[in-house]
Amino acid sequence: MEMPVPNPAILARKEAIIAKLRGCVPTDALIWDEMETRAYECDALTAYRCAPLAVVLPATTEEVSAVLKVCHAEGVPVVPRGSGTSLAGGALPTADSVVIGVSRMNAVLETDYDNRIIRVQTGRTNLSVTGAVEQDDFFYAPDPSSQLACAIAGNIAMNSGGAHCLKYGVTTNNLMGVTMVMMDGTVFEIGGAHLDAAGLDLLGVICGSEGQLGVVTEATLRILHKPEGARPVLMGFDSNEVAGECVSDIIKAGVLPVAIEFMDRPCIEACEAFAKAGYPMCEALLIVEVEGSEAEIAEQLALITDIAKRHNPVELREAKDADEAGRIWLGRKSAFGAMGQINDYMCLDGTIPVSSLPFVLRRIGEMSKEYGLDVANVFHAGDGNMHPLILFNANKPGDLELCEAFGADILKLCVEVGGCLTGEHGVGIEKRDLMAHQYRPEDLEVQMAVKDVFDPAWLLNPAKVFPLAASEGRRVVQVAAE
Amino acid sequence: MEMPVPNPAILARKEAIIAKLRGCVPTDALIWDEMETRAYECDALTAYRCAPLAVVLPATTEEVSAVLKVCHAEGVPVVPRGSGTSLAGGALPTADSVVIGVSRMNAVLETDYDNRIIRVQTGRTNLSVTGAVEQDDFFYAPDPSSQLACAIAGNIAMNSGGAHCLKYGVTTNNLMGVTMVMMDGTVFEIGGAHLDAAGLDLLGVICGSEGQLGVVTEATLRILHKPEGARPVLMGFDSNEVAGECVSDIIKAGVLPVAIEFMDRPCIEACEAFAKAGYPMCEALLIVEVEGSEAEIAEQLALITDIAKRHNPVELREAKDADEAGRIWLGRKSAFGAMGQINDYMCLDGTIPVSSLPFVLRRIGEMSKEYGLDVANVFHAGDGNMHPLILFNANKPGDLELCEAFGADILKLCVEVGGCLTGEHGVGIEKRDLMAHQYRPEDLEVQMAVKDVFDPAWLLNPAKVFPLAASEGRRVVQVAAE
Missing domain, CATH: 3.30.70.3450 (Alpha-Beta Plaits)
Structure with a gap:
């Protein structure tokens, strides 16, 4: 997967940038040593790795804002990171980027049973949101397979679902409000303990925007009473x-x-x-x-x-x-886990109209024979969210590339039957080139123009979601003033 | 309520514009006689009236596209209109605008029980969507009070709810996809018979956008099985x-x-x-x-x-x-109906966190005494969507203005307790000035910048949603080339 060439001006200014970041967060919340930044070189799409320039682990919205102000002024790309469980490479750094990890931001800010909501910092893991209210017989509904580890920040970025979303909906149906920091450091409040909002539904467009529009630091989530x-x-x-x-x-x-x-x-x-x-x-x-x-x-x-x-x-x-x-x-x-024990596999994520299930399964079987790679299907059938696992041998030269080509064909099939490229994993780097199969150039242009509004210089989560040439073409490379 | 000054260049070119529109739709679908356009001078917010330049009643997406291309080329504002039941003035024309009424576009295009969806033209009334599937024990959940008359187009524009939305959600939770025509005539397909979508959630931002981003001509709606x-x-x-x-x-x-x-x-x-x-x-x-x-x-x-x-x-x-x-x-x-028989009234629409109900009701009672105007409260309490009815005498000079001031104070109270200006009626012209109470200038700037993306010249549904000075400031007035 091609990644953008790092901006040499940023690499050359590393020390000056680190010095400025040091003013934003406590010493132990800033990582720039090359051995230590390695821990952040990839997410769950481990085939692609790149250590970032630095990593910051802020504890508050104010610290996130301070870090973004520095990066904005310096023209440094920023990669927001939840728990790093993305299967689509949503948190893959570039060499000239600062990773903002939200793992220290895991507090419960407010539990309000009257309004059936909980307000949390977004580094909190999905399962521990339920953990905070289960003694009172409430729970938070979206339940991705990775719910023990994955952060609400990532759930919001990818609009995550889970086995139970057939009944309860995905993240966007359970998200009531967010605090988001824009790339220039401005702090926004959107939504809250009430339904709907006046004007354009910016909460909806932020949910599922894969860290392209801002860094979401706090979230108001709907909680539900446990079924009997x-x-x-x-x-x-x-x-x-x-x-x-x-x-x-x-x-x-x-x-x-x-x-x-x-x-x-x-x-x-x-x-x-x-x-x-x-x-x-x-x-x-x-x-x-x-x-x-x-x-x-x-x-x-x-x-x-x-x-x-x-x-x-x-x-x-x-x-x-x-x-x-x-x-x-x-x-x-x-x-x-079982599949991982016997094989290397690539886990796909596509969505189709439920009525197309039999046809799509038959076609995947045929393609499996054509590519000579086995496929195991395990998925949320009720809402048409498929997760075909393509089995391959990572040690066999060419097998990963074959597997990726097969995966792309499956996702194109999803689009052809009236479905789409992703249900809950997001586009990330994995599917950015396939976006051209789902959308016409003018559709993508509108989406990119909306990103222009929130992040005019295209510094947030670079090289994701949109075809690389398109997003790199929009990026404003700033020459440091010194 | 102040309305923008009509563009004299457009009024002067009325005949030329009508001639071009004549090429877009059948003769009986074009209305420009001043007596006949009167039927479209207002919606259910009857206090404000203004006949448009012309009205077109297209029957297909292609006709809508042709009309928009003409208006785009001529720089003529366009006011999309469902059934005209908006209580917020969402379909109020300006004198230099062309109204696109969708009332003839009321066909059922597809009923698909496998995927639990129905695809309709958006002029179809809310209740007749259920009418098309009830023989098979299905229904369409959102149920605004005006459901006998109101069109799906308006439901999407305002993200309408209804008495049953506590359980089933509002329009955005039951909308799977749309066909939308952009101001320049481009036809977009967004979403479909599957959940979620790749990239930014443009379906979410379109639902509730009050005709500011495009004209929605077809909709894929989720249908549910009737409860026992x-x-x-x-x-x-x-x-x-x-x-x-x-x-x-x-x-x-x-x-x-x-x-x-x-x-x-x-x-x-x-x-x-x-x-x-x-x-x-x-x-x-x-x-x-x-x-x-x-x-x-x-x-x-x-x-x-x-x-x-x-x-x-x-x-x-x-x-x-x-x-x-x-x-x-x-x-x-x-x-x-009962309230209308005994009084003139203004029906408000604000949303509050459910826990604030007792406080808000008490404050409304106190304000009622201060203003000397009675208030009747009837509303969807379960989800905090209030509909206070302020009673006044339309024949008493000054009473309407007093009523509007009282209404504004109630909506400001909703915002103060953490709620918002509108639950399901939209902002329209009614609440555009109050947007500055809910949003900071930089919040509004982001919303307006998103509109810029879809409608750069600000021709769609003018003078609504945003404070008048702000939206008029953005409007690009084109001087006809002849």
């Missing part, structure tokens, strides 16, 4: 297409499970070998979870199993207790 | 504050009714006189509706009535059948 209970049912089918049709029929019937998870045979085999969850060996498994009161659960499951039976399932297993429920989820939740 | 049943409960309290606390407690308990509607004494009296719904005479009434299976309804109502009982209700009436349910809703649904 939840129960999954496991269904096995003898083809991907039939499982896909079953998903379509459940959605069409208007039931709203909290989750519909899909695993195909390669994934089932890997999970079973790894987690021994007792999955049946078949072509496709669905885990459908519903929640509510006992009566409601029973009623929804009856409807769902009726639909499943019409598709001749080879297995239909309803969890009778918490233990059985745990076993049903065990395999799915360890899917990524 | 629904049942309201009526609660009466002897003070607004206690009713407000009861609302807070229901929200805090984490129950999610589909609707929590609030009426105060002046409103109860007017509704009772008009609709004879059998409401008790007390200080405040709540209508709380829950839905689901019988078991779920019973369980939720038990929890809600328990909470209500802790606040010493003077009345607690659960609907036993459809007939009783109908009577409970009858008064609320005729509230606006």
Whole structure:
């Protein structure tokens, strides 16, 4: 993946820039030693690495503002970083950039049950937001697989979803307000403990903007009351297409499970070998979870199993207790770990209309044969968010490139059936060249013009989201005045 | 309310402009006779009127594009119009503008139960979207009071809500994609039958943009399966504050009714006189509706009535059948008509954090005495969307101005407690000057810079949303080349 040439004027001024940053944050919050900046050279897309000029770990919005003012004045690119769990390279530094890591900003600022909100600093991890309110039977709904580690900052940047977003929506549906620092250091407040806002929906455009518009330091999140209970049912089918049709029929019937998870045979085999969850060996498994009161659960499951039976399932297993429920989820939740143990893999993230599932799965199978690379499919089927895992051998020359070409073809297929390039991982560097497949030049021009408004010199999170030539063409390279 | 001075160059060229528009739409879809354009001189904010230069009623996206190309080339302002039900003057023309009315664009383009979506032309009325799918037990959730008349185009422009948005969200939560024509005639597709999108969330920024960014001609809307049943409960309290606390407690308990509607004494009296719904005479009434299976309804109502009982209700009436349910809703649904029969009124629309309800209601009561104007409160309490109705006498000189000043003070109060100027009616011309109370100049500058991207010459829906001096200052007045 091509990265921009670092600005030599910035590299030459490293010491002067560090001296100015030293005035912004405590000594232990500034890292510029080349060995130490290595810890920030990549995120979860580990195929691409580049150590930054420096890393700052501010503790407050004011410190973030001070750092951005310095970088703005010096013309230094800035890479905002949550917990570094991006699978799309959303936090990959450039050699001339300052990384702003929010990991020290993890405080709960306010818990307000009257308004069903919590206000946190954005370095707080997703799961620990729920941790702060679960003693009062509340929870924060979006649940990315990485929820133990990933930060709210990254969730907002990528508009993250998770297994339960079929019912509860993704981050944008659970975000009420943000404090954001613009590239010039200006602090903005958008939204708050109320719905909607006057004028243009800037909160919406900021959520999912991948650190291109500002650094979000605080967030007001909607919290929900925990459901009384939840129960999954496991269904096995003898083809991907039939499982896909079953998903379509459940959605069409208007039931709203909290989750519909899909695993195909390669994934089932890997999970079973790894987690021994007792999955049946078949072509496709669905885990459908519903929640509510006992009566409601029973009623929804009856409807769902009726639909499943019409598709001749080879297995239909309803969890009778918490233990059985745990076993049903065990395999799915360890899917990524299981795949990682047997193979190198690339995890894709594309979204398609639910009705296209059977067709897209069949085409992925055909392409898998053409490329000679296996694919395991595990994904949020209910809302059409696919996560095909392409298996490859990182030690075999050319395999990564082949895998990337295959991945690009899968994502183009998603766009062709009326879907899009990304569901929850974002574009990052991974998919920036594919943006030209989803959008016409004039569409991209509008998006880039909106970025111009927030970050006229294009200093924020360089080389991401837009095709490299386009974003580099817009970047204003400043010559230091000294 | 001050309106911009019409551009004399446009008025002088009226015939030439009409001639060009004649090439864009059939003869009967173009109105320029001064008597006939009168029908479009205002929307539901009837205090302000101005007939436009011409009105076009296109039937297709292509016709809209052709009209916009002509207006763009001629530098003629364009006012997009749904059904004209805006209470904020969102469709008020200027004398030099062309109104694009979407009323002929009311077709259903696609119904897709697999993906739970419907695609319609945006002139279709809100209620007739549900009408197109209800035979299959589906419905479209957002339900503004004007749903019989209002168009999807206006719902998107204002991000409309309704009584049931507490559970189902507002328009932005139910909008999956749009076809939008930019001011220069370019046709854009954004979103579709899938969740999320790559890059910036332009769909979010378009929803609620009040016709400032483009003309939305087609929309992909999420449809939901009808709940099995629904049942309201009526609660009466002897003070607004206690009713407000009861609302807070229901929200805090984490129950999610589909609707929590609030009426105060002046409103109860007017509704009772008009609709004879059998409401008790007390200080405040709540209508709380829950839905689901019988078991779920019973369980939720038990929890809600328990909470209500802790606040010493003077009345607690659960609907036993459809007939009783109908009577409970009858008064609320005729509230606006009832108020209109006894008084002139101005209907406000502000949003506050739910926990501030008791305080805000008390302050409105105090201000009512100071201004000497009665206020009736009827609103969606569950999500903090208030609709105070200020009663005045349109025939009494000075009363309208006094009413407007009072209204502005109420909306400023909403902003002060952490809420905002508008929940679902939009800013329009009504609240444009108040934007300076919600936003700092630099916040407004960012919003206006985003509009610059979509409509550089500021021809779309002039004199709305932003303070007049600011938006007129940005407008590029073109001198005709002839």
